[in-house]
Structures are given as structure tokens and as C-alpha cells.
Amino acid sequence: xxxxxxxxxxxxxxxxxxxxxxxxxxxxxxxxxxxxxxxxxxxxxxxxxxxxxxxxxxxxxxxxxxxxxxxxxxxxxxxxxxxxxxxxxxxxxxxxxxxxxxxxxxxxxxxxxxxxxxxxxxxxxxxxxxxxxxxxxxxxxxxxxxxxxxxxxxxxxxxxxxxxxxxxxxxxxxxxxxxxxxxxxxxxxxxxxxxxxxxxxxxxxxxxxxxxxxxxxxxxxxxxxxxxxxxxxxxxxx
Numbered sequence: 001x002x003x004x005x006x007x008x009x010x011x012x013x014x015x016x017x018x019x020x021x022x023x024x025x026x027x028x029x030x031x032x033x034x035x036x037x038x039x040x041x042x043x044x045x046x047x048x049x050x051x052x053x054x055x056x057x058x059x060x061x062x063x064x065x066x067x068x069x070x071x072x073x074x075x076x077x078x079x080x081x082x083x084x085x086x087x088x089x090x091x092x093x094x095x096x097x098x099x100x101x102x103x104x105x106x107x108x109x110x111x112x113x114x115x116x117x118x119x120x121x122x123x124x125x126x127x128x129x130x131x132x133x134x135x136x137x138x139x140x141x142x143x144x145x146x147x148x149x150x151x152x153x154x155x156x157x158x159x160x161x162x163x164x165x166x167x168x169x170x171x172x173x174x175x176x177x178x179x180x181x182x183x184x185x186x187x188x189x190x191x192x193x194x195x196x197x198x199x200x201x202x203x204x205x206x207x208x209x210x211x212x213x214x215x216x217x218x219x220x221x222x223x224x225x226x227x228x229x230x231x232x233x234x235x236x237x238x
Contacts, residue, residue: 008122015125023116023138030142034150043151050146051093054139058086061132079174079185081111081167086136089143092153101147102159103166106219108144112137118196154226164216171212 010016037043062083065076078084085107092100116137123129147153171188178189188208191198201207201214 009119009124009130011119013124015130016119018125019134019138020116023141026138026142027145030146031149034146034152038151047093047096047151050139050143051090054086054090054093054136054143057132057135057139058090061129061136064129064132073181074183077183077185079177079183081107081170081186082115082137082140084170085112085140089140092147093143096151096153098153098156099159099162101153102155102223103163104140105144105148105155106160106163106222107167108141109222110215110218112140112144114197116141120192148226155223157223157227160219160223163219167215168212 033046037046062078064070065072070076085104088100089104089108091097092104116134119133119137121130121133123133125131148155171186174186175188178184178186184190184192187196187198190204191207198207198211201210
């Protein structure tokens with residue numbers, strides 16, 4: 001479906017900047033709320049309400065992409081990491097699971113935020129696709145801060161390694177599907193059409209190898225402070 005010029009999303013236009021401001025304020029709210037709720041009587045209720053809200057935003061987006069008017073083999077299947085991140089986030093919010101909390105945190109802080117800074121989006125506000133796209137991305141990152149920084153469901157080196165393993169498994173599966181179906185989920189087979197940070201990492205397959213190495217290193221840096229914090233908290237308890 002063709003959109004009129006005034007209906008098309010513009011990177012860093014008014015709607016984009018507005019969403020980023022709301023997102024930044026929400027990060028602070030998520031951290032403060034998590035700190036106040038952690039271990040309290042209302043924590044489970046708020047966590048699970050958050051999970052339900054996340055599902056109510058993301059599931060319609062996935063269903064919308066499978067309808068005849070929106071169906072496109074190259075974009076409609078839930079093979080992007082953000083399509084999986086909301087599932088892990090919902091599980092972490094509902095169960096307080098450390099592994100899915102770590103996956104939500106590491107994927108959200110790095111990969112989902114990249115999608116927010118360089119969004120692959122055509123529809124502008126108030127189109128439903130715009131609302132659901134940003135709802136999914138913003139809620140995933142808010143959940144990551146709420147779970148780890150707020151509730152202090154802290155990553156460990158074990159959950160870091162398992163997150164890397166889960167991500168590599170996804171990458172291999174997505175790459176094979178891309179080769180068979182001629183798609184480009186995860187931008188594993190060619191660079192995205194829109195400008196992104198991947199443009200600075202060289203041609204395929206160099207940019208894929210460098211991206212994996214850089215992401216693994218950044219995730220280690222994001223994990224390290226929390227492992228030290230966990231040790232200090234354990235020492236104080238002892």
C-alpha cells in the first residue's frame with residue numbers, strides 16, 4: 001500500500017523525536033518503579049500487568065503482518081530479534097526468570113535501541129503500524145531496565161554465555177532461512193537499505209563477523225558491573 005508524503009515516517013522528524021523523549025522519561029520511571037516494587041507485595045501484580053500490556057501491543061502487530069494486505073515473506077515472519085525479544089521479555093516479566101531477563105536486557109539495551117535509532121518504518125503517527133512498532137520497541141527496553149536495574153534480576157556470566165549461545169543459534173537459523181527463501185532477516189545476508197551502524201563495518205560477510213564480535217564484547221561489558229554488584233551484595237549478606 002502506497003502512503004502519501006505526509007503519512008510517511010521521517011527519521012528524526014517530529015514523531016520520531018517525540019517517541020525518543022517519551023522513551024527516555026519512561027526509562028527513569030521503569031527504574032524507579034522497579035526499585036520501589038522489588039520484593040514487595042505489589043511486585044508480582046505490576047510485573048505480570050506489564051507482561052500482559054506487552055502482549056496486547058505486540059501480538060496484534062504480529063497478526064497484522066500475517067493478514068493478506070500486509071503479508072510479505074521478507075518482513076512478515078517473526079524472525080527479527082525484536083520479534084523474539086518481546087517473547088523473552090514477556091516471559092521474564094511473568095516469571096522473574098534470570099535467563100530471559102538477561103536476554104531481554106542485553107538484546108534490549110543494544111539491538112532494540114539500534115532499531116529505535118535507525119527504524120525501518122514507513123508509517124507515521126497515528127497509523128496503527130507506527131503505534132505498534134514503537135510500542136513493541138519501547139516496551140522491550142523499558143522491560144529490560146525494569147527487570148535488571150529496577151528489580152535487580154541481575155545477569156551472571158552463565159546467563160551471558162547462554163544469551164550468546166541463543167543469539168548464535170538464531171543467527172544460524174535465520175541465515176539458512178534467508179538463503180533458502182531469499183529474505184534478509186536480521187540483515188545477515190546483506191546490508192539494510194536504510195542507513196545503519198552496519199554501514200561502517202564493511203561489506204558482507206565482514207560486517208556480520210564484526211557485528212557478532214562487537215556485540216559479544218559490549219554484552220560482556222554490560223554484564224561485568226552486575227556480577228561485581230552481585231558479589232558485593234552476597235558479601236554484605238554474609
